Amino acid sequence: MSTIERAEVFVASPGRTFVTLRITTSDGVTGLGDATLNGRELAVASYLQDHLVPLLIGKDPARIEDMWQYLYKGAYWRRGPVTMTAISAVDTALWDIKGKVAGLPVYQLLGGRSRDGVMVYSHASGTDVPSLLDDVQRYLDLGYKAVRAQAAVPDVGGTYGVRKGTVYEPAASTLPDEQPWDTEAYLRFAPTYLDAVRERFGFGFHLLHDVHHRLTPIEAARFGKRVEDAQLFWMEDPTPAENQEAFRLIRQHTTTPLAVGEVLTSIWDVQHLITEQLIDYVRTTVVHAGGITHLRRIFDLAALYQVRTGSHGATDLSPVSLAAAVHIDIAVPNFGIQEYMGHVDETAEVFRSGVTFADGMLHPCEEPGLGVEYDEKAAERFPYEPRYLPVARRLDGSVHDW
Structure with missing residues (x-):
């Protein structure tokens, strides 16, 4: 044996x-x-x-x-x-x-294909509305059928989701970056740029937006109602998920679909959200929710309540997790969408992955297993660098949800 x-x-x-x-x-x-x-x-x-x-x-x-x-x-x-x-x-x-x-x-061991490819979305952002619109155009030109849109709130330096380089990565190599946050300014501004995206590009693709836990339940309800005409694919993490009853209040005020779960780690964390149908997409991921075995359990529970999958897939997931996610996504019947940000060239020197992107979809490697190799020697050229995610502070100096 x-x-x-x-x-x-x-x-x-x-x-x-x-x-x-x-x-x-x-x-x-x-x-x-x-x-x-x-x-x-x-x-x-x-x-x-x-x-x-x-x-x-x-x-x-x-x-x-x-x-x-x-x-x-x-x-x-x-x-x-x-x-x-x-x-x-x-x-x-x-x-x-x-x-x-x-x-x-691996996907063959999970029951084989339920679909030909895995629809993904990536992150368009801008320091203002014109640069956001240009970035949306860039992703549409690359063949994406779904795009997340985030723009910097004027005169607020801590807006979540605005890319500085080629790939969005909020973690810094020093102590946490303390960023200012103004909820009222965000609530006034964000709906206007989502409307601008629809006005310029129409409704022939899926539009997503991440609130990143920053609103109270009633603020999230107001935001969701305000952006209903933009027909968002989802409003992500509208409020911190610790108080799951909060999503019932949001549901009472808006039909904008809700996506939650990237910081949740088990089926027990999402059980109430799913069985009470308080969300439309569950965003738990293979790396933080117990691996392939446990994530499949979560997705099977979600399928019973017509909740679809939408796993987190930012750059803080290695190509190993991305490959595992695609193997699950291609197999489960209630797949919704997969976040996909790609990785920088240095990452590709260490991880050799067979996952491919074409026509707005990811496709798993057909090699046995996950189809990823780790180059230990290449990794030695990139020693550990400590990094921290930012911390948000309201304009009065108090700590806010980042």
Whole structure:
């Protein structure tokens, strides 16, 4: 019987910081898992290296479900982003191994294709409305069928989602950037640029917008009602999800679809949102919600209530997570859309992925497993760089949700 012989944790910063787990079996088969938690990477690396890796050695890599339960229930301390990200890495790596042993891409092990490709959206942004419109045009020219739109609020320096370089990456290499925030100015301005996008480009593509947890429930309700004519594909994270009853209030005031879940880590975190049909899209992701095994459970629950998938897919997910997401997306019946921002060239030097983009859709690699390789030698050229996500402060100096 094949057993787990070695498990290695790699921390590198090729363009941004990633934590990668590589499991090797006694038969020489390797599997990769992503363990990146933006701004708290070393906490997960330590959890893996100091607590989980010793538990893996000698175990049967084929017993994925048993391993998931062992790591989740056996720790006593359950859930939370650090624990679930570490479990995700192990689970994803074991699915990669299982696919290689079977000689099949992972999506075939999940039941095969439910669709030909995975529709994705990317992030258009601008420092003002004209530059946002130019950026939307750029993504439409690239073939995207769905675009998220964000623009800097005039005279407010901390607007979420405005790209500075080729790829949006809010984490900074110093201590957290403290950014100002003015809710009232945002509520006045954001609907106007969403209207401007529709006025210029029409309704022949999907338009998305991320509020990024910044509104109270009644403010989010007012915003959702105001932008109904723009026919958003979704309004993302309108208010912090800790108070899930808040989404019932938003529902009472607007028909704008709601998407939530990128910071939630388990089926229990989204159970109420799904079963009460308080959201339209669940955004949990393979890297933070327990890996392929647990994410599939979440998506299956969502399917019962006509909630569709819309997994988080920013640059703080490595190409390993993106590949795993595409394998799940191509298989589940209630797929909605997949976030896709791409990665910088340095990332591509370390991770070799077979995922391809064409005609607004991603396509999984047909090689056995996930179809991703990790170049350890290349990673050595990009040593760890500590980075922090920003902190938002209201104009009176008090801390706000970022």
